[in-house]
Amino acid sequence: MTELDRPVSASPGPVLADLQRFEEVVRDQLQALGLPDTRVFVNVRQRQRMLVNVVEMLSNVDTTTLGRSHYVSKMIAAAAVGLFDAALNYLWDETVSELRRRVEDFDISYFFDVAVPNNDLRKHLKTAEDLSKVDDANLLRGAREIGLLTPLAYTRLDHIRYMRNYASAAHPNQAELTGLDLANWLETCLTQVINAQPDSITAHTGRLLANIKDQRLDPATVSATAAFFEGLTTDRADTLAAGLFGLYTDPTRTPVIADNVRLLWPELWPRLGEDARHSFGTRFGRFQASADTGQAAAARELLDLVDASAYLPETTRVVEIDIALDALLDAHQGWNNFYTEIAPAQQLEGLIGDLGRVPEAVSRKYVRTLVKVYLGNGNGISWSADPIYRRLIQRLDAKRASRALRAFAEPEISSVLAMEAARHQWSELLDLLEAKLTGPRDRELLDAIRTSTRTPDQLGNDSKVSRLSTEGQRRSERRL
Secondary structure: OOHHHOOOOOOHHHHHHHHHHHHHHHHHHHHHOOOOOOOOOOOHHHHHHHHHHHHHHHOOOOHHHHHOOHHHHHHHHHHHOOOHHHHHHHHHHHHHHHHHHHHHHHOHHHHHHHHOOOHHHHOOOOOHHHHHHOOHHHHHHHHHHOOOOOHHHHHHHHHHHHHHHHHOOOOOOOOOOOHHHHHHHHHHHHHHHHOOOOOHHHHHHHHHHHHHHHOOOOHHHHHHHHHHHHOOOHHHHHHHHHHHHHHHHOOOOOHHHHHHHHHHHHHHHHHOOHHHHHHHHHHHHHHHHOOOHHHHHHHHHHHHHOOOHHHOOHHHHHHHHHHHHHHHHHHHHOOOHHHHOHHHHHHHHHHHOOOOOOOHHHHHHHHHHHHHHHHOOOOOOOOOOHHHHHHHHHOOOHHHHHHHHOHHHOHHHHHHOOOHHHHHHHHHHHHHHHOOOOOHHHHHHHHHHHHOOOOHHHHHHOHHHHHHHHHHHHHHHHHO
């Protein structure tokens, strides 16, 4: 047995001597070949510092994992001969290899759905072999988002990735690494990836995804899963939603998967953040733009399932809001409007959403239509739709509230205001708008309307009201 066969921590003196002799032999060979022999090897004592720490670190790793860690072996060998830049490269190779293996064991499709939201790229990624097409930065990010890495682990590993790119043998550089640098990075990779266990949420998510694919969920399972959703943080809920969305829009999905996702989607949706909700609308738009009609239809089904049409892309919403406004006006002006207005009113509310987002292209038509249907047709109002109209008015921003305040000047509005029932609604409309009017001219106009001696249908003939209305409108137009 040579000194190099012994545990390095037990006999540092002889090991140092052997490493030094080996270095001298290699240097002699380099000199004989006319090659540089300086700035090639790391100082022997730095190597010793790294090797001494390796023994204890690896003692906590199970033999099965150690048996497949070929790049760790190469890392130690490279560090022992003083090639720290090569050792760092091997360490990173081991980390990436292990992380890919863990992704494969967890759920590859789920990972791709999260790590590669771009559908044009995503549809080409299917198997474990495709993991190599995901760059290291996105591999880390995706692993963090699905729970295979903690935020702290991600931060530390991303630093190692940076050092690998700028201080390892992967690229030309003159960076100097120490034995403690390598030892600390090896410990990070061991504890955070190679020897790490998934947390309870990640483990539960993995089981859930497997069940969604394999069996039809019963009511008890759906109820238990809904309770699990309640414990998710927003970021974990967003990530899981991306996975469910990917399962549902996959052209190869089975009926069982589709049914299961439809059961779970409404339970998960309330837990999502705004950015995630918008991302699903954007992905629908991308499916449409790419002529992936089947996937676009599936994405729309999920959005409609939770009344989330407000998150559709702006261009889509403009068209659909315009169509909904026409349908609402047709119902309002037709027979049995008290009963028929509710359906298009509900559709319009879904498109506008809880935040009241109205595209500028249909803003004027939207405000004019909303005021008109809220006032009624002179004979009364649609009781079933009236709560929807009130909610939509309450969601108006200051600019659109200013427009609604001036709606009396529209001929089709003033004609309705000649009727007593509509005048009562007009008074309530002013109350709803009051808190939204932030401009001095708007508030002055509101006071002038309320104190005017003119009836609501004759407000345009009040010189003060007319002047304030026109001036305020001009100021608003200049701001636009």
